[in-house]
Amino acid sequence: MAFKIVADSSSDLLSFSAVDYASVPLTIMAGDRTFVDDATLDPREMLDYLATYKGRSTTACPNPDAWRAAFGDADEVVCVTITSNLSGACNAAMIAREDYLRLHPDHKVLVVDSLSTGPEMVLLIEKIAEWHLAGYTFEAIEKQIADYQKTTHLTFALESLRSLVNNGRVSPAVAALAGLLNIRIVGIASDVGTLQPVSKCRGEKRTQQGLINVMTERGFKGGKVRIAHNNPALADIMVGLIRAIAPDADIRVYNARGLVSFYAEDGGILIGYEG
Numbered sequence: 001m002a003f004k005i006v007a008d009s010s011s012d013l014l015s016f017s018a019v020d021y022a023s024v025p026l027t028i029m030a031g032d033r034t035f036v037d038d039a040t041l042d043p044r045e046m047l048d049y050l051a052t053y054k055g056r057s058t059t060a061c062p063n064p065d066a067w068r069a070a071f072g073d074a075d076e077v078v079c080v081t082i083t084s085n086l087s088g089a090c091n092a093a094m095i096a097r098e099d100y101l102r103l104h105p106d107h108k109v110l111v112v113d114s115l116s117t118g119p120e121m122v123l124l125i126e127k128i129a130e131w132h133l134a135g136y137t138f139e140a141i142e143k144q145i146a147d148y149q150k151t152t153h154l155t156f157a158l159e160s161l162r163s164l165v166n167n168g169r170v171s172p173a174v175a176a177l178a179g180l181l182n183i184r185i186v187g188i189a190s191d192v193g194t195l196q197p198v199s200k201c202r203g204e205k206r207t208q209q210g211l212i213n214v215m216t217e218r219g220f221k222g223g224k225v226r227i228a229h230n231n232p233a234l235a236d237i238m239v240g241l242i243r244a245i246a247p248d249a250d251i252r253v254y255n256a257r258g259l260v261s262f263y264a265e266d267g268g269i270l271i272g273y274e275g
């Protein structure tokens with residue numbers, strides 16, 4: 001039985017050693033540049049280019065063929081996608097699933113809509129791998145992943161909502177509620193997988209406290225924390241604040257890859273956690 005986990009590149013996870021794994025890239029387009037969010041991408045170089053580029057920029061999700069190719073010929077595939085509320089990636093994965101099962105009627109494909117992105121996807125991927133390695137069947141994983149999803153959360157701080165609004169991923173009404181486009185906000189992935197602003201934050205301290213408040217309000221007491229960022233200084237401080245609440249928390253910190261960097265911009269941070 002070949003078991004494989006496949007996720008789109010908004011998870012920021014390019015490779016994963018515990019089980020057979022593939023990352024399927026989203027694409028960022030700006031002017032005459034196309035940035036494929038795979039291992040060859042230099043997110044820093046992309047951000048520097050975007051900072052000087054004043055024209056329109058867009059992103060595109062993987063098409064069904066790209067998902068299909070990533071399934072390979074595994075008998076059992078668990079596919080974890082960015083929230084279906086902000087991207088067509090999940091829908092494309094569902095189409096890929098149908099094609100795959102038509103070709104291989106005895107194979108199994110589970111598409112998990114993360115209703116989130118980035119580090120919350122990482123928590124799901126790690127849990128699926130952990131269960132598989134512990135001997136859970138495909139069906140048991142399918143049965144239990146939704147319950148685990150209810151215990152995981154995503155909170156984030158962004159310097160602005162500009163990329164998200166310009167690409168229609170956040171409505172101008174929500175942005176208006178969040179105040180000026182240009183102010184730093186703390187937000188969460190809502191239960192239906194949309195971006196929900198929680199507070200405007202003037203100043204570093206308020207941002208840090210805003211993030212911690214959201215985490216504790218949503219039940220963080222310890223457990224796993226995964227942090228993707230374009231802001232090493234803030235990431236460091238957040239690790240300290242999290243350790244102050246939960247000294248034994250299992251924390252991992254890493255740079256965001258392309259898709260998340262595009263939307264979270266320079267200075268952004270995403271925190272996935274169990275609560």
Ligand code: X90
Binds near residue numbers: 061115259260263270
């Ligand atoms: O299909 C596509 O082109 C991709 C569109 C992705 C849009 C949202 C990306 C968000 C990245 C920003 C903060 C987290 C928001 C989470 C809300 C659920 C990261």
